[in-house]
Amino acid sequence: MKRIISLLTLFVIGCEKNIESDYIGYDCDEVISYYQESVAPILSNHCVGCHSGSSASGSLALDSFDGAVIGIMNGNVIHRINMETSNPLFMPLGSEKLSQQQLDIIQNFSELLCQ
Numbered sequence: 001m002k003r004i005i006s007l008l009t010l011f012v013i014g015c016e017k018n019i020e021s022d023y024i025g026y027d028c029d030e031v032i033s034y035y036q037e038s039v040a041p042i043l044s045n046h047c048v049g050c051h052s053g054s055s056a057s058g059s060l061a062l063d064s065f066d067g068a069v070i071g072i073m074n075g076n077v078i079h080r081i082n083m084e085t086s087n088p089l090f091m092p093l094g095s096e097k098l099s100q101q102q103l104d105i106i107q108n109f110s111e112l113l114c115q
Contacts, residue, residue, distance in 0.1 A: 031112050035065055038105045043068060046092045046102075072110050081106065 043051075043062045050056070051071075052063035060076070061067040071077040080091040081098055092098075098106075 031109075032065065034109060034112060035068065039068060039109045040065075042098065042102050042105060046095065046098060050093065068109075069113060072106065073113055078106060078110060 048063040051058070051060050051067075053061060056062075056067075060071050062071055062077070068077075077091075080089055081103060083090040085097055090097075
């Protein structure tokens with residue numbers, strides 16, 4: 001977890017100051033744009049109803065770029081949205097499984113972050 005937080009900190013600093021770093025292997029503008037255009041609408045429609053603000057379910061807030069990065073990078077989000085709907089840990093809770101296109105978008109976002 002400390003490693004994820006450290007990497008996230010480097011990512012945020014690099015993006016905020018637009019500094020290229022040996023530790024960041026992706027284009028910050030590309031990642032943020034992909035998040036805003038493709039990932040945020042999915043999270044907004046299917047996740048932030050329960051996963052937002054200071055009282056976010058499971059202490060997982062997905063209502064911001066930073067929250068989405070943390071949740072997706074730790075693997076928990078991708079694991080839970082790919083479960084069978086009959087699994088009690090499946091997300092989004094009480095809803096249908098995301099479409100394959102939506103699952104692919106979130107997976108692609110994860111891969112962008114790991115480049």
